[in-house]
Amino acid sequence: MTPGAGGETRQDAPGPSVVLAVDSGGSGLRAVLAAHGTAYDAGTTAGREGLTTAEPIALSDPLTSGEPVRTGPRGISAAHLLEQLLPMAGRLMDDAGAVRLGAVAVGAAGLATLGDELRDELPAALERELGVRRLALVADAVTAYTGALGPRAGAVIAAGTGMIAIGTDLTSWRRADGWGHLLGDCGGGAWIGRAGLEAALRAFDGRQGGSPELLAGAEEVFGPMSELPGRLYPRTDRPAVLASFAPQVAARAGSDPVAADILRSAARHMAESAAAACPPDGEPLLALTGGLFRMGEPLLAPLREELAARVPHARLVPAAGDPLDGALRIAVALADGRLTLPQDDRMLYVVAEKPYPEIDALNSA
Known part of the structure; x- marks a missing residue:
C-alpha cells in the first residue's frame, strides 16, 4: 500500500x-x-x-x-x-x-x-x-x-550540540536559550568544545589561561593547531565539529583545572536557563535529556550543585524518554x-x- x-x-x-x-x-x-x-x-x-x-x-x-x-x-x-x-x-x-x-x-x-x-x-x-x-x-x-x-508541570534541560531549557505550568510554555551556537546555546556541546579549543589555543600561543592538557587533546583530534582555522571555518557543520571536542574536555576534567572550570561554567549556564524556564511555584519536576549528559559525572556533579542553588524548589527526576x-x-x-x-x-x-x-x-x- x-x-x-x-x-x-x-x-x-x-x-x-x-x-x-x-x-x-x-x-x-x-x-x-x-x-x-x-x-x-x-x-x-x-x-x-x-x-x-x-x-x-x-x-x-x-x-x-x-x-x-x-x-x-x-x-x-x-x-x-x-x-x-x-x-x-x-x-x-x-x-x-x-x-x-x-x-x-x-x-x-x-x-x-x-x-x-x-x-x-x-x-x-x-x-x-x-x-x-x-x-x-x-x-x-x-x-x-x-x-x-x-503532561506534568516542570522544566527540562535538553543538551546535545546545543542547549535549551523549557518549562510549563500547563497553561503556557517558557523557554530559555536555544539561540544557536553563535548567539547562545550556553553550556551545550558546541559551547564546551569551543571553550576547550580556546584554552588549547591559549596554551599553544603561551597566553595566560591556557591548558597544555587540552592542547594535547586538540592535536590528537584535529592535528596541528596552526591548521585548525582552515579545518574548521569552511565547514558547514561547525557546531557539530566543536561539540565533538566536548568529550575531550570531560575526560580531562579530573586532572586539569581549566577543563573542570569549563564544565563548571557550562553547568552554571544550564542552571541559569533552567531557573528562567522553571515554574516558580510549587514543587515542579526537573529532568535532563540529551546526549551531552552521557559525559557523566564530570558534568553532572557540578550541574546538580548549580541546580540545587538556583532552582531549590524543583525536584530532579530521571527523564522517562x-x-x-x-x-x-x-x-x-x-x-x-x-x-x-x-x-x-x-x-x-x-x-x-x-x-x-x-x-x-x-x-x-
Whole structure:
C-alpha cells in the first residue's frame, strides 16, 4: 500500500487506527507507529522498554533516515520532509497491517523560528497523502519535554550540540536559550568544545589561561593547531565539529583545572536557563535529556550543585524518554482527544478536523 496512491485515503479504509510520531533533527528523521485506545491488544504488541500499557505502545522499531531535512527561504522545507516521511510511513503501516492514522505528531528542530512553511503546507499535504485530519507540529524542545516528563508541570534541560531549557505550568510554555551556537546555546556541546579549543589555543600561543592538557587533546583530534582555522571555518557543520571536542574536555576534567572550570561554567549556564524556564511555584519536576549528559559525572556533579542553588524548589527526576517518545505521547493524546499540553503556534501547533471540542476549547482558551 503506497500512501496516497490512486487517490486512496487511508483514513477512510477499514482496519485498526494507529498514530504516527516523527522526530526531525540534525541527524535526520525518525518515525514510528504506535497503538492508541483499544486498537491493539497491548499483550500482543512490541511494547517499548519502560512503558506501561497506559503509555503509547510502539508497533515496531523506528525507521530512520540519515539526511537532515533541508531549510530554504521560508524555513524548514515541507517538500523535503514529505519526500523522506511518506515512504517511511507507508512501510510502517504496511508492516503493522494498519490503514488508518488517528493522528500524526511531527517534532522538528527549529520549528519555533523556521516553521512557517511546515505550518502552511504540511497539514493539507498529510491529509491528501495519508488521510490525516489530526496533526500536531511540535518544536523539538516540546517533544523533549514531553518525552522526559509527560503532561506534568516542570522544566527540562535538553543538551546535545546545543542547549535549551523549557518549562510549563500547563497553561503556557517558557523557554530559555536555544539561540544557536553563535548567539547562545550556553553550556551545550558546541559551547564546551569551543571553550576547550580556546584554552588549547591559549596554551599553544603561551597566553595566560591556557591548558597544555587540552592542547594535547586538540592535536590528537584535529592535528596541528596552526591548521585548525582552515579545518574548521569552511565547514558547514561547525557546531557539530566543536561539540565533538566536548568529550575531550570531560575526560580531562579530573586532572586539569581549566577543563573542570569549563564544565563548571557550562553547568552554571544550564542552571541559569533552567531557573528562567522553571515554574516558580510549587514543587515542579526537573529532568535532563540529551546526549551531552552521557559525559557523566564530570558534568553532572557540578550541574546538580548549580541546580540545587538556583532552582531549590524543583525536584530532579530521571527523564522517562526521548523526543520521539514525546512525539508519540502527543500523537496518542491528540488521537484520543485528551491533549492537555498548552498550545502555541510556534511551540505546539495543532490542526484537527471538526468536530473536535477538546482542541476547540484549548484554542479558544
